[in-house]
Amino acid sequence: MAVVSTKGRYALRVMVDMAEHRRDGYIPLKEIAQRQGISEKYLESILKTLVRARLLTGLRGKGGGYKLTREPSGYTVGEILRLTEDSLAPVACLEEGAAVCPRAGECRTLKLWKGLNDVLTGYLNSVTVADLMAPAQAGDNYVI
Amino acid sequence: MAVVSTKGRYALRVMVDMAEHRRDGYIPLKEIAQRQGISEKYLESILKTLVRARLLTGLRGKGGGYKLTREPSGYTVGEILRLTEDSLAPVACLEEGAAVCPRAGECRTLKLWKGLNDVLTGYLNSVTVADLMAPAQAGDNYVI
DNA sequence: GTTAAACCTATTGGAAAAGTAGGTAATTTG
DNA sequence: CAAATTACCTACTTTTCCAATAGGTTTAAC
Numbered sequence: 001m002a003v004v005s006t007k008g009r010y011a012l013r014v015m016v017d018m019a020e021h022r023r024d025g026y027i028p029l030k031e032i033a034q035r036q037g038i039s040e041k042y043l044e045s046i047l048k049t050l051v052r053a054r055l056l057t058g059l060r061g062k063g064g065g066y067k068l069t070r071e072p073s074g075y076t077v078g079e080i081l082r083l084t085e086d087s088l089a090p091v092a093c094l095e096e097g098a099a100v101c102p103r104a105g106e107c108r109t110l111k112l113w114k115g116l117n118d119v120l121t122g123y124l125n126s127v128t129v130a131d132l133m134a135p136a137q138a139g140d141n142y143v144i
Numbered sequence: 145m146a147v148v149s150t151k152g153r154y155a156l157r158v159m160v161d162m163a164e165h166r167r168d169g170y171i172p173l174k175e176i177a178q179r180q181g182i183s184e185k186y187l188e189s190i191l192k193t194l195v196r197a198r199l200l201t202g203l204r205g206k207g208g209g210y211k212l213t214r215e216p217s218g219y220t221v222g223e224i225l226r227l228t229e230d231s232l233a234p235v236a237c238l239e240e241g242a243a244v245c246p247r248a249g250e251c252r253t254l255k256l257w258k259g260l261n262d263v264l265t266g267y268l269n270s271v272t273v274a275d276l277m278a279p280a281q282a283g284d285n286y287v288i
Numbered sequence: 289g290t291t292a293a294a295c296c297t298a299t300t301g302g303a304a305a306a307g308t309a310g311g312t313a314a315t316t317t318g
Numbered sequence: 319c320a321a322a323t324t325a326c327c328t329a330c331t332t333t334t335c336c337a338a339t340a341g342g343t344t345t346a347a348c
Binding site: 026028044047048051058060063065 | 326
């Protein structure tokens with residue numbers, strides 16, 4: 001089941017990459033794509049989602065690029081995946097805006113899926129981008 | 145992400161159905177399919193998997209059908225889903241027999257996915273089919 | 289030998305994921 | 319102003335996989 005899509009995994013990797021390489025200015029997409037080995041075009045569509053949700057800001061033109069809007073500890077993994085995966089619900093009937101299942105009353109497994117959903121989101125919301133960063137080293141150019 | 149497929153959900157529903165309606169003899173597929181509102185043909189392919197893994201036994205011919213091989217408390221949800229979903233791994237690189245990712249050494253998110261995997265399987269292995277059954281009532285025909 | 293059942297192989301249809309292509313708008317720099 | 323650089327936008331293709339169907343074969347009971 002339950003494969004987190006490449007979109008979600010890439011989004012997460014990129015957020016961590018940006019956190020580790022964050023600096024005063026903006027980071028161009030090209031640079032991130034190269035470091036992470038992701039096609040520029042595909043990455044573009046992922047970053048668009050993150051910008052729309054204000055996890056990043058973009059700036060056009062020379063010297064432009066993308067920048068985090070918060071400290072790395074301010075982003076949870078859950079938040080990032082919810083955006084790129086549309087939903088983290090383990091089954092369709094628990095997705096936001098899902099039609100109420102006509103079998104819900106007699107459904108033996110509904111409680112199970114709700115429990116799974118809680119366990120899942122609980123875990124993902126407990127981890128932040130800061131938790132995923134490599135330990136700081138001499139030579140890192142973080143803006144502290 | 146992460147939608148448990150209909151195959152897995154059906155498999156689980158069927159196992160619970162069979163547990164609730166278990167009796168001395170065999171239950172024909174037709175009966176289960178009708179109760180659960182699942183196409184006979186599709187259900188067939190699901191039960192095949194469960195039989196191969198010895199969660200059920202099948203008997204052909206008149207009076208035949210399917211039967212549980214254990215007490216309901218002997219089946220964990222995780223076991224059932226692992227069969228029908230091929231894998232419960234949240235990301236491809238954690239699936240059994242997956243090639244070792246060339247980026248594993250520098251991968252910032254590997255630990256996250258492993259943690260998620262642990263949380264997930266921990267939960268699913270803690271719930272059994274017996275936990276999903278409706279409370280016993282007068283009129284139930286369980287074999288105790 | 290007829291009927292009822294599981295068992296088996298293959299194929300189709302459709303939807304969603306993954307990735308590509310090409311162009312437009314904003315911003316800096318010479 | 320012109321050129322370069324960058325994000326932004328829309329649409330398309332390609333691939334993959336899930337869900338379901340179809341049709342036949344074997345086994346067992348009566």
